[in-house]
Amino acid sequence: xxxxxxxxxxxxxxxxxxxxxxxxxxxxxxxxxxxxxxxxxxxxxxxxxxxxxxxxxxxxxxxxxxxxxxxxxxxxxxxxxxxxxxxxxxxxxxxxxxxxxxxxxxxxxxxxxxxxxxxxxxxxxxxxxxxxxxxxxxxxxxxxxxxxxxxxxxxxxxxxxxxxxxxxxxxxxxxxxxxxxxxxxxxxxxxxxxxxxxxxxxxxxxxxxxxxxxxxxxxxxxxxxxxxxxxxxxxxxxxxxxxxxxxxxxxxxxxxxxxxxxxxxxxxxxxxxxxxxxxxxxxxxxxxxxxxxxxxxxxxxxxxxxxxxxxxxxxxxxxxxxxxxxxxxxxxxxxxxxxxxxxxxxxxxxxxxxxxxxxxxxxxxxxxxxxxxxxxxxxxxxxxxxxxxxxxxxxxxxxxxxxxxxxxxxxxxxxxxxxxxxxxxxxxxxxxxxxxxxxxxxxxxxxxxxxxxxxxxxxxxxxxxxxxxxxxxxxxxxxxxxxxxxxxxxxxxxxxxxxxxxxxxxxxxxxxxxxxxxxxxxxxxxxxxxxxxxxxxxxxxxxxxxxxxxxxxxxxxxxxxxxxxxxxxxxxxxxxxxxxxxxxxxxxxxxxxxxxxxxxxxxxxxxxxxxxxxxxxxxxxxxxxxxxxxxxxxxxxxxxxxxxxxxxxxx
Numbered sequence: 001x002x003x004x005x006x007x008x009x010x011x012x013x014x015x016x017x018x019x020x021x022x023x024x025x026x027x028x029x030x031x032x033x034x035x036x037x038x039x040x041x042x043x044x045x046x047x048x049x050x051x052x053x054x055x056x057x058x059x060x061x062x063x064x065x066x067x068x069x070x071x072x073x074x075x076x077x078x079x080x081x082x083x084x085x086x087x088x089x090x091x092x093x094x095x096x097x098x099x100x101x102x103x104x105x106x107x108x109x110x111x112x113x114x115x116x117x118x119x120x121x122x123x124x125x126x127x128x129x130x131x132x133x134x135x136x137x138x139x140x141x142x143x144x145x146x147x148x149x150x151x152x153x154x155x156x157x158x159x160x161x162x163x164x165x166x167x168x169x170x171x172x173x174x175x176x177x178x179x180x181x182x183x184x185x186x187x188x189x190x191x192x193x194x195x196x197x198x199x200x201x202x203x204x205x206x207x208x209x210x211x212x213x214x215x216x217x218x219x220x221x222x223x224x225x226x227x228x229x230x231x232x233x234x235x236x237x238x239x240x241x242x243x244x245x246x247x248x249x250x251x252x253x254x255x256x257x258x259x260x261x262x263x264x265x266x267x268x269x270x271x272x273x274x275x276x277x278x279x280x281x282x283x284x285x286x287x288x289x290x291x292x293x294x295x296x297x298x299x300x301x302x303x304x305x306x307x308x309x310x311x312x313x314x315x316x317x318x319x320x321x322x323x324x325x326x327x328x329x330x331x332x333x334x335x336x337x338x339x340x341x342x343x344x345x346x347x348x349x350x351x352x353x354x355x356x357x358x359x360x361x362x363x364x365x366x367x368x369x370x371x372x373x374x375x376x377x378x379x380x381x382x383x384x385x386x387x388x389x390x391x392x393x394x395x396x397x398x399x400x401x402x403x404x405x406x407x408x409x410x411x412x413x414x415x416x417x418x419x420x421x422x423x424x425x426x427x428x429x430x431x432x433x434x435x436x437x438x439x440x441x442x443x444x445x446x447x448x449x450x451x452x453x454x455x456x457x458x459x460x461x462x463x464x465x466x467x468x469x470x471x472x473x474x475x476x477x478x479x480x481x482x483x484x485x486x487x488x489x490x491x492x493x494x495x496x497x498x499x500x501x502x503x504x505x506x507x508x509x510x511x512x513x514x515x516x517x518x519x520x521x522x523x524x525x526x527x528x529x530x531x532x533x534x535x536x537x538x539x540x541x542x543x544x545x546x547x548x549x550x551x552x553x554x555x556x557x558x559x560x561x562x563x564x565x566x567x568x569x570x571x572x573x574x575x576x577x578x579x580x581x582x583x584x585x586x587x588x589x590x591x592x593x594x595x596x597x598x599x600x601x602x603x604x605x606x607x608x609x610x611x612x613x614x615x616x617x618x619x620x621x622x623x624x625x626x627x628x629x630x631x632x633x634x635x636x637x638x639x640x641x642x643x644x645x646x647x648x649x650x651x
Contacts, residue, residue, distance in 0.1 A: 053194070057166040058205030061213040071226050073219035074144040077212045082136045084192070089127075092136055092189075096123040096174075098354070098362075099187040104178045111176040114153060116160060126174050126189070134199050135192040139211070140354075142185035143219045149184070152177045155218060156186050162214045167202065169194040235270055239277040242285065243310025244303055247278045255298060263294045285309075315363075315375050322351030322365040323373065345374060345394040346513050348491065348520050349386060364483075366392070369524055371516030378483050386483055389490035391502055395482045404442055405471035412463035419443070420460040446474050488595050491523060495530045498538075499562035499597035500555050503531040508550050559598045563612050566596055570603065570610075579609040586613060586629045586636075590622050 082088055096113070100123065104111040113121045130136065141159065149155060156175050164171050172191040178184065194200045203210075226234075238245035247270060254265045266275035279296050282288035287299040287306070299305070347368035355363040355377050364386065366374045376394055378386070386392055411427045412419045424436045443461055446452040452470045454462040464470065486502040487494060494501040506512045507528060515521040532548055535541040540558065541550045560580065567578025574591070581604075588606040593615045600615040604627070613631060618638055628639040 052201040052203035052206075053167040053169065054163075054206030054210055055203035058203045058208070058210040062205050062209035071220075071231075072216050073223060073226065075212055075215040075219055076140075076142045076144075077215060078140040078142075079207050079211070080138045081192075082138060084130070084133050084136055088136070089131070092130065093123075093127055095138065096127065096189065099176045099178070099189075104176070104180045106179045108180075111178065113174045113176055115174050116157060116171075119153065121174055123174065126172075126191075129172065130191050130193075133192045137188075137190035137192060137200075137202070139188040139190065140185055141188060141215055142183050143215065144183070145219060145223055146184040148223055152184060152186055155222065156188065158218050159211075159215050160188070162218070163211065166206065166210060166214070167194075167200075169196075169200070171200075231269065232271060232274075235274045239274055240281050241310075242306070242313060244306040245278070247274065248282075248302065248306060251278070251282075251298060252303065260291065260295050260297055262296070318351075318353070318363070319365050319373055319375055323367075326350075326367075344396070345370075345376070346486070347374065347392065347394075348523075349388055349390045349392055351388060352386065364392070364394075366394070367520040369513055369515050369519075369521040371519040371521050373519075386485060387488075390485055391487040391491060393484045393486055395484070401468050401472055402475070404439055405468045408439055408443065408463060409465075409467040412461075412467065413465075417463055417465075418460050419463050423460075442471075446471070449474065485595070485600070487597065489597065491527050494597065495527055496534050497562075497597050498558065498565070500558040500599075501531070501597050503528055504535070504555065504558060507532060507535075508555070562596055562598050563601070566594065566601075567610075567612060570594070574603070574605060574610050576605065577609045579606075579611050581611040581613050581631055583632050584630070586611065586631050588627065590619055590625060590627050592623050593619070 082091065084092065100111040100113060103109075112119075113123055113126070115121045141156065143149075143155070146152060146155075153175075156177075160171060160173055172193065173188055175186050175188045177186050190200075192200050235247060238247050250267060250270065251261055254267075255261045261279075263272070263276045263279065266272055279288055279290075282298070282302070283290060283296070285305075287302045288296045289299075290296050345366065345368055347366035347370075349364055350367050350373070351365040353363055355361045361377050361379060364374075364376045364378055366376060368374050374394075378394075407424075407428075408419050411423055414427065415423050419439075421436050421440060424439060425431055443453045443455070447455055452464075452474055453467075456462070491503070494503050506524075515525050517525075532541070535550070535554070536543050536548065540554050541548055543549070563580060564578070567580075571578050586604060588604040588610070591603040591605050591610070594601050594603060594612070601612040602615045602619055604611050604613055613629065614636055616636070616638060619627065630637045630639075
């Protein structure tokens with residue numbers, strides 16, 4: 001080169017150089033992200049939530065420094081993310097029906113769905129748009145001052161508009177306002193798709209904090225910040241409450257390293273009178289002890305105990321509200337709120353409601369035959385016939401050892417405490433892929449709740465020696481009471497019904513249930529006596545002196561009468577005549593279930609007619625498909641599909 005400005009280009013293939021050589025684009029992005037993090041280039045794991053919608057807004061809102069945490073209006077937002085695979089679509093339809101049930105408006109009318117643009121929308125249209133969605137979001141938004149609003153729709157629409165701005169996408173949602181409790185609230189159902197048709201993934205911080213902060217902003221702007229008088233009144237109401245309050249939260253934060261908190265440690269936002277009064281209340285509950293004048297020591301279990309007391313008080317209040325006038329004369333000693341039972345319970349459903357939105361569990365208030373009122377928790381997918389007035393049997397969950405856990409433990413024992421899908425297939429070469437996958441799904445569920453199973457990066461699992469015992473304990477914590485519908489209608493409608501009713505089964509039972517002299521037990525006694533007179537008058541039973549005789553074919557005759565009447569009613573819609581099912585082979589297309597007084601039956605459409613046969617849970621996924629069965633009286637054995645397949649017995 002004769003001049004520093006001259007150069008001689010050498011043409012060739014463009015090649016990458018530096019740290020990214022030989023790496024894919026994704027690997028280079030992850031490497032750059034790792035070096036951009038703290039620690040002077042130290043590598044760190046990739047956090048998927050950072051690419052979710054609302055990540056930045058959620059971080060800012062979660063760390064917002066407000067002028068005073070008590071000036072802002074308080075809003076509670078409960079969130080549940082529901083997977084739509086399997087039974088998810090059916091559960092979504094049930095959820096929409098539930099939130100639109102009777103008695104949720106101010107006038108006691110059924111709830112009406114509304115959206116961003118319309119005050120009344122059809123739930124079926126929303127469900128049709130949601131077909132194929134991977135998941136669904138469900139929110140309950142409850143503002144503490146919601147009663148100040150004449151109509152909650154403008155507030156909800158403002159909130160969803162703020163969410164659209166924070167998430168950077170339009171949202172497809174429907175909502176229902178409920179006024180059937182002491183605090184008006186709104187149920188919001190949001191599709192799991194964004195405006196581009198992609199899966200809507202919302203950042204964890206936004207779900208946990210962002211939505212609540214946005215809602216509090218709107219309520220505070222609409223109603224104005226809290227005044228000093230409102231704040232003082234709120235704390236004054238908390239002084240004697242038997243639940244975990246804002247004052248308790250501040251007491252726990254004010255505890256010294258020595259474990260003591262003083263009367264003089266009250267923050268500026270809480271008056272000395274309310275602070276000292278709350279300590280006295282906790283002392284009366286045995287949750288705080290005065291070591292010296294003005295110095296208190298809090299019980300380590302204070303928060304857990306107060307939350308349990310608050311939950312119990314809410315349950316008692318729910319039971320009183322459900323019973324209404326019937327609660328008079330029935331003291332709290334008659335009200336049982338236990339979560340687990342070791343014996344079955346039979347009773348009439350007084351009320352059904354939402355117990356926990358996050359887990360999708362419902363509660364039942366049941367007037368039992370034992371003369372007491374019970375509160376039980378059941379899954380959201382419990383039979384839709386479990387409504388007010390229905391007679392049900394609640395049985396404790398099956399929590400014995402499961403074959404799936406025995407298989408995992410056996411494979412792990414043969415492989416030094418390790419389980420994997422490959423080891424499973426080697427242990428049992430005949431195992432089908434979906435069978436092996438079911439074992440992995442159970443291990444994943446157990447891993448998420450604690451240390452019951454440990455998964456490694458290579459896809460293997462470390463299985464403890466007591467895995468079967470752990471599995472039974474896991475089931476006890478997650479399974480709820482099993483619900484069986486004995487009668488879908490109130491008991492007074494069974495007394496003169498031409499059908500095989502629950503009362504008839506009790507009359508002919510070898511070991512009928514015990515009946516109390518009060519409550520629903522007394523009502524059942526009266527109904528049994530009236531049903532007995534009806535059967536004698538209609539010739540289904542006979543009486544000789546003081547004894548009543550029930551012929552062996554009474555149950556079959558009563559059931560046949562109801563099936564014949566129901567078949568005639570269904571015939572126009574099915575488009576074929578009805579025929580009673582006979583013993584032997586039954587083949588046809590399952591058109592779905594129908595709930596009768598005699599029980600739940602499946603509509604089986606055949607080439608020339610249709611029939612009704614006892615329903616079994618295995619038919620849930622066979623609606624619209626061909627099924628085969630062998631019927632012998634009340635016993636029926638199902639074979640799914642027209643060709644070869646395993647026999648599915650039902651009893």
